[in-house]
Amino acid sequence: MAVILGLESSCDETAAALVDSDRTIIAHKLAGQEEHHRPYGGVVPEIAARAHAEKMTPLVESVFADAGMTLADVDAIAATAGPGLIGGVMVGLVTGKALALATGKPLIAVNHLEGHALSPRLVDADLGFPYLLLLVSGGHCQILRVDGVGRYARLATTIDDAAGEAFDKTAKLLGLGFPGGPAVEAAARQGDSAAVPLPRPLAGSKEPHFSFAGLKSAVLRASDSGQYAPQDIAASFQQAVVDCLRDRLNHALDRTDRLPALVVAGGVAANGAVRAMLQDVAAQRDMRFVAPPLWLCTDNAAMIGWAGAERFAAGLTDPLDIPARPRWPLDDQAPPVRGAGVKG
Numbered sequence: 001m002a003v004i005l006g007l008e009s010s011c012d013e014t015a016a017a018l019v020d021s022d023r024t025i026i027a028h029k030l031a032g033q034e035e036h037h038r039p040y041g042g043v044v045p046e047i048a049a050r051a052h053a054e055k056m057t058p059l060v061e062s063v064f065a066d067a068g069m070t071l072a073d074v075d076a077i078a079a080t081a082g083p084g085l086i087g088g089v090m091v092g093l094v095t096g097k098a099l100a101l102a103t104g105k106p107l108i109a110v111n112h113l114e115g116h117a118l119s120p121r122l123v124d125a126d127l128g129f130p131y132l133l134l135l136v137s138g139g140h141c142q143i144l145r146v147d148g149v150g151r152y153a154r155l156a157t158t159i160d161d162a163a164g165e166a167f168d169k170t171a172k173l174l175g176l177g178f179p180g181g182p183a184v185e186a187a188a189r190q191g192d193s194a195a196v197p198l199p200r201p202l203a204g205s206k207e208p209h210f211s212f213a214g215l216k217s218a219v220l221r222a223s224d225s226g227q228y229a230p231q232d233i234a235a236s237f238q239q240a241v242v243d244c245l246r247d248r249l250n251h252a253l254d255r256t257d258r259l260p261a262l263v264v265a266g267g268v269a270a271n272g273a274v275r276a277m278l279q280d281v282a283a284q285r286d287m288r289f290v291a292p293p294l295w296l297c298t299d300n301a302a303m304i305g306w307a308g309a310e311r312f313a314a315g316l317t318d319p320l321d322i323p324a325r326p327r328w329p330l331d332d333q334a335p336p337v338r339g340a341g342v343k344g
Contacts, residue, residue: 002075002312005063005099006305007056009092010084010112011138012036012043013298014055016063018074019305021313023122027067028302031055034178041172042180049087056095071103076317078308081109082325083139089324097320106317108308112299113330116265117146118310119303120290127290132259134249134278137266138164138181141210143252144330145259149310154331155252159339160213163241164268170219170237174230184234185271191235196228198240203247208255209337210248215240242277249281261288269297 001022008015012033018026033051037043064070079096082089093109100107116135121127130147141163143156161169164181171180176187198218201211215237222233262282268274269291282289296303311317 002309003069003073004108004305004308004312005060005071005074005077006110006301006303006308007060007077007079007092007096008112008115008299008301008304009052009056009088010080010082011088011299012048012051013300014052014059015299015301016056016059017301017305018063018067018069019122019302019309021309023125023306025122025302026069027063028300029059029063029066030300031059038178041178042168043085045085045087048085049091052088052091056091060095071099071105074103074105076106076108076308076312078108078110078304078311080112080115080304081322082112082328084112084326086324086326089326093324101320106312107320107322108311108316109318109322110304110307110311111328111330112304113140113328114150115303115307117144117152117330118149118307119265119292119296120263121310122303122306123292123296124290127261127263130259131261131263131290132253132256132287133263133265134245135266136163136245136264136268136274138162138168140266141212142330143208143249145256146263149314150316152330154329154334155256156208156210156248157334157337158210158212159337160211161216163210163212163245164266166212166216166241167268169216170234173220173223174233176230176234181267181271184238185273187231187234188238188273191229191231191233193235193239195232196222196236198222198236200240200243200247203244208248208251210244211339212241212244215244238271238273242273245274246277246281249278253281253285259287261290263290265292265297267298270294
């Protein structure tokens, strides 16, 4: 049984965890930065990087203290190497490299998206390969076929903005607070999802991809019009996102071989309306629906440690000179997609 130290610092969550190959989260610590970014209504990269630099070492020390372990008990060190805000990614990766160099332990440079993609397997031992994954977060919105560790086929991606980014911008436009996703979901519970006529970009299109930029613009126009209550705009926006995700997911399912499980991961996977829709799609398709617990959907180090454990078991480790990467597609063989905002 291997024990992996996982480090995560790709956006605004600094985290460290000890995970073993038997799917046990031995210890986990996370330090958020909401108080730093709330005045700006979004994540400020420079502020995030400084906060990571301040918090990473104390978190690692705290994780080992909670576990009653030392670095000598660890078999490998896994750190997010991208994609993400490059300053933050560098903090976690350099920390991982330093620990690996000092101890002689192997380094595993983890793709943050692979951390999300494999996270459901951390809590569900029955989830085997292959499965269909909806990866929906602040920076990415993709549908992928997951055939194994390091083996991904991208079926769809966003041509501009990700769903999570659209949630955050909508929250900012409506003055709902930060972080945006939970704020919009809370407001939507008090609103009428049919009150505001909003578009469903690319719905019904033969193109497989997502688009949310036009929906954000429509939210801005609705807000500026003064005709609608913020909670009605929030509810209508959330319903539009759910409808877009359902349409694009069904499009992908119609065009791929039947897979036994529909899996969701990423921060937006914590949204209750999104989960309910996915459960419905899976039931209609006679697929098993698998979703991580809510805390494992958002950025965390347990998923990085688990991805490290999966890669370590497959004999996949990395040299100490591996670079941090602001962009890092899971499927680097996927054909190019139109759109300046494509993120893999």
